Amino acid sequence: MKRARACVLRVGGTNCDEEIKVALEELGLRTDVVHMDWLEKGDVHKYQLLVFPGGFSYGDYVRAGAVWGKRVVSKIRRDLERFIESGRLVMGICNGFQVLVESGALPGGDGAFSETPKAVLANNSSARYECRWTYLRCENGSTPFTSKIPVGEVLKIPVGHGEGRFIVESEELLRELIKENRVTFRYALPSGKAAEGAYPFNPNGSEYDIAAICNKEGNVMGMMPHPERAFFGWQAVGYGGPEGAGDGRRIFESIIEHIEGL
Amino acid sequence: MKEGLVRSICKDPPILAADLREAADKDLVEISSAMGLALSLQEMKAIQGHFGRPLTDVELQTFGQTWSEHCIHKTFRGEIQTEGGVVNSLLKSYIARATMELSKPWCFSVFEDNAGLVEFDEGHVIAAKVETHNHPSAIEPFGGAATGVGGVIRDILGVWGEPIALSDVLCFGPLDIDYSELAPGIKHPRYIFNGVVAGVGNYGNNMGIPNVSGAVLFDRNYAGNVVVYCGCFGILPKSGYVKDTKDGDLAILVGGRTGRDGIHGVTFASTDLPEESEGLRSAVQIPNPLVEERLRRAVIRIRDEGLATGITDLGGGGISCATGEMANRSKLGLTVELDAVILKEPDLAPWEIWVSESQERMLLSAPERNLGRITEIFREEELESCVLGRFNKTGRIRACFKGATVCDLDLDFLYNPPRTTRRASRASAVRKPLILEKPKDLKVELLRVLSDPNIRSREEIVRTYDHEVRGVTVVKPLQGFEGGHNDAAVLKPLRGSWMGVVISCGITPFYPDPYWMAGCSLEEALRNNVAVGGRRIAILDNFVWGNPEKEDRMGSLLRACEACYHFAKAFETPFISGKDSLYNESPMGPVRPTLLITGVGIIPDVRRAVTMELKRAEDPVYLIGVTKEELCGSAYLRVKGVEGGAWPEVDAASSKSLMDALTKAIDAGHVAACHDLSEGGAGVAAAEMVLGSCLGMELDFRQMIHETTRSDFVLFSESQGRFLVEVREDQEEEFKKVFKGLPARRMGRVLGERKLEITDLEGGKISVDLEELAYAWRGISWN
Amino acid sequence: MIFTVKAEVSLKRGHFDPEGDVAAKALRDLGFGVASVRVGKTYTIKVEAADASEAEAAAKEMCRRLLSNPTKDDFKVEVLGFEGRSG
Amino acid sequence: MIFTVKAEVSLKRGHFDPEGDVAAKALRDLGFGVASVRVGKTYTIKVEAADASEAEAAAKEMCRRLLSNPTKDDFKVEVLGFEGRSG
Ligand SMILES: Nc1ncnc2c1ncn2[C@@H]1O[C@H](COP(=O)(O)OP(=O)(O)O)[C@@H](O)[C@H]1O
Numbered sequence A: 001m002k003r004a005r006a007c008v009l010r011v012g013g014t015n016c017d018e019e020i021k022v023a024l025e026e027l028g029l030r031t032d033v034v035h036m037d038w039l040e041k042g043d044v045h046k047y048q049l050l051v052f053p054g055g056f057s058y059g060d061y062v063r064a065g066a067v068w069g070k071r072v073v074s075k076i077r078r079d080l081e082r083f084i085e086s087g088r089l090v091m092g093i094c095n096g097f098q099v100l101v102e103s104g105a106l107p108g109g110d111g112a113f114s115e116t117p118k119a120v121l122a123n124n125s126s127a128r129y130e131c132r133w134t135y136l137r138c139e140n141g142s143t144p145f146t147s148k149i150p151v152g153e154v155l156k157i158p159v160g161h162g163e164g165r166f167i168v169e170s171e172e173l174l175r176e177l178i179k180e181n182r183v184t185f186r187y188a189l190p191s192g193k194a195a196e197g198a199y200p201f202n203p204n205g206s207e208y209d210i211a212a213i214c215n216k217e218g219n220v221m222g223m224m225p226h227p228e229r230a231f232f233g234w235q236a237v238g239y240g241g242p243e244g245a246g247d248g249r250r251i252f253e254s255i256i257e258h259i260e261g262l
Numbered sequence B: 001m002k003e004g005l006v007r008s009i010c011k012d013p014p015i016l017a018a019d020l021r022e023a024a025d026k027d028l029v030e031i032s033s034a035m036g037l038a039l040s041l042q043e044m045k046a047i048q049g050h051f052g053r054p055l056t057d058v059e060l061q062t063f064g065q066t067w068s069e070h071c072i073h074k075t076f077r078g079e080i081q082t083e084g085g086v087v088n089s090l091l092k093s094y095i096a097r098a099t100m101e102l103s104k105p106w107c108f109s110v111f112e113d114n115a116g117l118v119e120f121d122e123g124h125v126i127a128a129k130v131e132t133h134n135h136p137s138a139i140e141p142f143g144g145a146a147t148g149v150g151g152v153i154r155d156i157l158g159v160w161g162e163p164i165a166l167s168d169v170l171c172f173g174p175l176d177i178d179y180s181e182l183a184p185g186i187k188h189p190r191y192i193f194n195g196v197v198a199g200v201g202n203y204g205n206n207m208g209i210p211n212v213s214g215a216v217l218f219d220r221n222y223a224g225n226v227v228v229y230c231g232c233f234g235i236l237p238k239s240g241y242v243k244d245t246k247d248g249d250l251a252i253l254v255g256g257r258t259g260r261d262g263i264h265g266v267t268f269a270s271t272d273l274p275e276e277s278e279g280l281r282s283a284v285q286i287p288n289p290l291v292e293e294r295l296r297r298a299v300i301r302i303r304d305e306g307l308a309t310g311i312t313d314l315g316g317g318g319i320s321c322a323t324g325e326m327a328n329r330s331k332l333g334l335t336v337e338l339d340a341v342i343l344k345e346p347d348l349a350p351w352e353i354w355v356s357e358s359q360e361r362m363l364l365s366a367p368e369r370n371l372g373r374i375t376e377i378f379r380e381e382e383l384e385s386c387v388l389g390r391f392n393k394t395g396r397i398r399a400c401f402k403g404a405t406v407c408d409l410d411l412d413f414l415y416n417p418p419r420t421t422r423r424a425s426r427a428s429a430v431r432k433p434l435i436l437e438k439p440k441d442l443k444v445e446l447l448r449v450l451s452d453p454n455i456r457s458r459e460e461i462v463r464t465y466d467h468e469v470r471g472v473t474v475v476k477p478l479q480g481f482e483g484g485h486n487d488a489a490v491l492k493p494l495r496g497s498w499m500g501v502v503i504s505c506g507i508t509p510f511y512p513d514p515y516w517m518a519g520c521s522l523e524e525a526l527r528n529n530v531a532v533g534g535r536r537i538a539i540l541d542n543f544v545w546g547n548p549e550k551e552d553r554m555g556s557l558l559r560a561c562e563a564c565y566h567f568a569k570a571f572e573t574p575f576i577s578g579k580d581s582l583y584n585e586s587p588m589g590p591v592r593p594t595l596l597i598t599g600v601g602i603i604p605d606v607r608r609a610v611t612m613e614l615k616r617a618e619d620p621v622y623l624i625g626v627t628k629e630e631l632c633g634s635a636y637l638r639v640k641g642v643e644g645g646a647w648p649e650v651d652a653a654s655s656k657s658l659m660d661a662l663t664k665a666i667d668a669g670h671v672a673a674c675h676d677l678s679e680g681g682a683g684v685a686a687a688e689m690v691l692g693s694c695l696g697m698e699l700d701f702r703q704m705i706h707e708t709t710r711s712d713f714v715l716f717s718e719s720q721g722r723f724l725v726e727v728r729e730d731q732e733e734e735f736k737k738v739f740k741g742l743p744a745r746r747m748g749r750v751l752g753e754r755k756l757e758i759t760d761l762e763g764g765k766i767s768v769d770l771e772e773l774a775y776a777w778r779g780i781s782w783n
Numbered sequence C, D: 001m002i003f004t005v006k007a008e009v010s011l012k013r014g015h016f017d018p019e020g021d022v023a024a025k026a027l028r029d030l031g032f033g034v035a036s037v038r039v040g041k042t043y044t045i046k047v048e049a050a051d052a053s054e055a056e057a058a059a060k061e062m063c064r065r066l067l068s069n070p071t072k073d074d075f076k077v078e079v080l081g082f083e084g085r086s087g
């Protein structure tokens, strides 16, 4: 644990970096918030976890996450490939998920990146920004991000985005994602049944109610909901108790357990 | 105009000079209007009398900006002649006077700076500011509202505050109004609504500051005069509040580039909205939150490293006002090099650079030795900056461009404009009898009120604002999956402390009497705050009024200010900041006098905060307060299109003792849920508590403490000072003890089923199930 | 008949375009020799009208009332084709 | 030379367009006989290139690499004109 270290990246327009740092530090992980410029010059390999946080990178102009995603490809692709291939963890939350998709890191290709994005996070089907709590059903409890959450368990975690409708390039790819167990969370009804597109349980109209996916190896995950906003019980008044923990904490606990073992 | 009064003294850069010495009154008026100064004859004459030399356009524009209503609040600081005598400054006589007389030790800085500051805990202060952005939003709803949010965030940065929350209060015309009813040049409320809501959401979401509080009102009156209030709240360590610009310090401008956008925004906000407002292109401000987000990071880093001696935002009047104010505040002078300013487009005239209101800019002062580090931080945050000049001891504000001095003014004169005099006529509403048939079916009435645009769920708007970002929102604007509307928001701004900030608002423009309207707005802001557990509340006033040069508008403004003083004193809640937006007039008439009161309270432990949704079946439900026959201006009568009867009044003493008792009960843990009674009265409050939860409620109105004659009146009266409280069943006795001798009565209990059951005064029963309530409140129009 | 009309809304000249600036910078970072970018929006509208000129007039009115703001936007309307009888 | 190129990015046929649907509804609410609306974006790009075909090729590459996402977007590029020598 002493050596483990996390890097929360930011660029202009990123704005959820602080709360992710708080969550990781709360669990004892040394965490730096690092501007992309510095990382491009510096060394990503001293970290075991790289987080692309939420926000509106570059104003979300052109397309949410696109500008940052392309910058990742053009500036730090080789470093990131090595980072991912060495089994370290990369996580994208909200805008960070959009960045990972636009860069081609998720769903990913034959290598760590696909040449062109194979998916997109499109405008919500409501055509609006949606800030609301969702029920997330865990679909795969054996990734480094979900090891502390049994399959079928329902977490209460909020979303806040205007572009979160996950669609993939082809039916085939969708089937592949499902078959390979790479859909880690789906939007669900309170009972734990899949939302099957029902608004507002599925808040954005994502295909197959997809809220989060990971790469083939399971060490890169992107999710639209914000676990860092459901880390403490008091963040979830009305959804849990003020004391104790919020459901999002278990994702961070899973991560920490994994990187401690690296 | 007399020949040669205004002439060009330089082609490149273009500079005009006006020799006022020879000018007749009508020339003065003409110059003021031709240059867009919006100065009155009295003000032009004061300038004429002061200078024994011609003035440049840069100098005249400086007066135009600095002496504008927006910058100097001349109506609020001026003299008012009334039937009963002369009032010397509304601000001093009423608003600030209440604060002075209350003299609360926790007021840290009031009425002085960009925002009001109150103590939070031993080491920290809270900053709060609320602004209006009505005219820009009427012309370009998206950009106008977005830059309104951007501007008020900079007010918080301008006191070194880290912004932690936003609020917005919006007043629109009816969304279904027919085009033919709109005056030419007025945009349809639907268009304005879409743009304003998107603009507020876009800027706040981009900045990553949660929008946690607000209100949305609809009325025909606002079709011609949209009202957009934007608030921002921040926190900072006490030691971070540095305002001590020194002789020799540098003035540093940072942020967005300077362009032609927003030129004359200030003088523009100080005059009526012209019919052909579409020609005012340059007054449109373009928002770019991406720059402001970086500005926020840079400002906080500079604060934490202690690098600067002063800071202020650039708002109305641009560089001219920001530099002038900063120099004046420290009794210094400054020479500004306009060539240094980084421009968006070439060939701006010096006066345009000087007064441009381009967004996302801040002004800092710092000793030269820190310039390197400051510039490095700016570079790291991808911000452009420049040094404008150096502060000196001259007491003069000077500007140079291409080697020539284009402005040289004495700050003492500039900041002591001639007093404005206004006249006020007596203004109180006349009470008419209330003529209203008894309704046949109370249930129908309740559903109709619930489906009124002023009462209906705000979810469609509020969900487009991120209210969770930063992860510190404890009590949210929408509660639970059901999305009930809480009365106020609670934030937990510090990592190591359970203490919370409580933000609420009060706005009741539909009560016709200006005095009681103001009193009710103030009381509502407090009531909302107390309902979730807030206390030690500081308040902010925001007046939106018509043309103050008209006696009747001034009369009602005066009455509203009187109420502000009386009730702030009575409730012991000091004003800490505020703003007035006057001249809200359109071809469709003056705006309805609209006063927003914002409340900023604290709560010692956020875990004690109370939300509005019902918690447990069988818990007793109490109604606190007295219900009178006060329906004039109520949602019930407005839905019916009926006027008349008594309007709500505020009994401060009794209301305060109820609030104090409620705070005690909340702290002791007796209260499971609480909701204040406001628009729509007890009927709507009860329905909302059911709608926000998975439980129901049963109420017997025969138990109510009331002074009315009819069931529909007890259900819909909007008497102030009332709350519906779910009391924890096992603590009912203790709760009763807290309220001993006070008007609090058990009305019913929480039900396991999701429905509202009401017994009226005659013993008649109505039962409304959740589907019906939800359809009216959330669905499409009910009838 | 149903006409397909394209309305193009763009920022007036001289108005600052933050989105265009971000796109230009991003393209330059990717190695393109881009001097500037301006962003606009297109609406491809299927509208019921008796003839092409009525369709065009309707689309212009839509731009004036909802799709653009004369204070900051220019718009341009073009009828692309039609589809025969409407139900 | 500096060429002005217009790149138009629009949703692929059959792709769901919530923004267009909202615009259509709003237009209908205002009394227009609108059957549907599809929303797209245009980028008017000033790009340095030796000739028009190079400018066009560059713009296409920009669409592929940044301005569009192949999962949902189509794009179209048109050279509008040029401005003479660049510095
Ligand atoms: N009507 C008012 N009521 C209370 N305070 C006011 C009013 N008008 C101005 N103030 C106070 O005077 C100070 C300066 O106000 P203002 O000129 O509006 O600042 P800024 O230019 O930064 O917006 C602020 O603290 C503000 O709250």
Ligand SMILES: [Mg+2]
Residues within 6 Å of the ligand: B114, B155, B158, B313, B315
């Ligand atoms: Mg200010």
